[in-house]
Amino acid sequence: MIYSYPDYYKKFRCIADKCPDTCCSDWQIVIDDESLEKYRNYAGEYRQTLHRNIQWEEGVFGHNRKGKCAFLRDDGLCDMYKHMGKDSLCTTCREYPRHTEEFENIREISLSLSCPEVARILMQKTEPVTFVCEEDDEEEVFEDYDYFLFSNLEDIREEILKITQNREESLKARIRKVLQIGASAQRHYEEGDLIDWDECEDTDKVCVKDEYELFRKHMRFLSEELELLYQDWDDVLVESEVLLFDQGESGFTENKKRFLSWWGNSSLPSLEIVLEQIVVYFISIYLLGAVYDGNILGKIDSAVGHVTVIFLLLLARWIKCSEKLEMADLIELVYRYSREIEHSDENLDRVEELDWFIRI
Structure with a gap:
């Protein structure tokens, strides 16, 4: 398996509450099935707040009256993260703005320009972008792949x-x-x-x-x-x-x-x-x-x-x-x-x- 990513990929760090336009606002965040099941079975002290702010039928996080994720605090940080730790984050929250395109034996990983910090990194980059490749021993076969x-x-x-x-x-x-x-x-x-x-x-x-x-x-x-x-x-x-x-x-x-x-x-x-x-x-x-x-x-x-x-x-x-x-x-x-x-x-x-x- 070959993995490639742009040379500025590892420069990215989420700036959390310093972000000028948080990704926790306005978007409908779809929860992956594994995380949804984990939230459903969570039995800690935070259970009531957690369950109240998930729209279970749609499988998404609820929004507050300001149109922001119900777990986004006034200081720009995640309340779920504070109470349940980073392992509580669903796939979208954990991986964004990282994005992966999948091809047979190839994974191309990028950073989405929709993130203000990624846009800042790329717009301030003056040298041509290059791409880094790494590989491991994993193999796969896609059916009907040209x-x-x-x-x-x-x-x-x-x-x-x-x-x-x-x-x-x-x-x-x-x-x-x-x-x-x-x-x-x-x-x-x-x-x-x-x-x-x-x-x-x-x-x-x-x-x-x-x-x-x-x-x-x-x-x-x-x-x-x-x-x-x-x-x-x-x-x-x-x-x-x-x-x-x-x-x-x-x-x-x-x-x-x-x-x-x-x-x-x-x-x-x-x-x-x-x-x-x-x-x-x-x-x-x-x-x-x-x-x-x-x-x-x-x-x-x-x-x-x-x-x-x-x-x-x-x-x-x-x-x-x-x-x-x-x-x-x-x-x-x-x-x-x-x-x-x-x-x-x-x-x-x-x-x-x-x-x-x-x-x-």
Whole structure:
């Protein structure tokens, strides 16, 4: 069994009550069967409080009137943890923000950007992300597993990450190559000759005739095509669209120009590096999942689409803040966007079906 994880994985430590947006708020935390049975049989002094704050039929923790987990104390710490110890935590509470993708004899472990501390670590990282591999003697066999497809997907991902992290080229040029590979790989897969995935054609190139309309389309995807998880996120989207597009194309173009100039002279990490890290994050986690559904293009296009939208949200926040932006704004927008996308199976499926980019 091979285990891989990004090089910043072991830097993560939960900051508990110091977290600016606790994962114990608003979410419906599903309790795994083993923990649910343990809670049901718990006979300690804390039993009454424990049982009162679990919704047994749904198998989830209850919420208080503020919409937070019933076990979250006012000081930001977990009351169950205090009374029952760390072994009392269910799988979700124990493992988040760690996430594992499972393939035959491979486990790819990542940290979710939906966690503010993970977003902080990645957004402040300036060197290219690398991946650490370890292995043990365990073996397994998945039924009906297409190892040939998986092997080709590994090659495609390796090439895409290599291109994305080639800082000798502009990010726009790198992205265009990545999108072309996505279309080529999907075309060869459907023709039954994926081994030639890197034989690209002009028809695989993305055609952007109107960048302004492309940006507007991507913002509409967020408000019209996706499930809304947090009501206040809708306020962010509505406000952002007004700030970005109410002045028309000329106003948008001028704001974008000033924004790029401002960022280049700010103390924030390079914008190209920030966006590169986000592309690498989404590609590294989701592309190999095409071994189960064959949707190579959807996974690559959506990864780039996420970066486009995050760029627009940053631009809108910069306009709102009188042409200023702090690291806290960058971190907040990244982790909140991730929550809306990655905490919804419906949204994860939908973003891979959307027509993000048009080919020639």
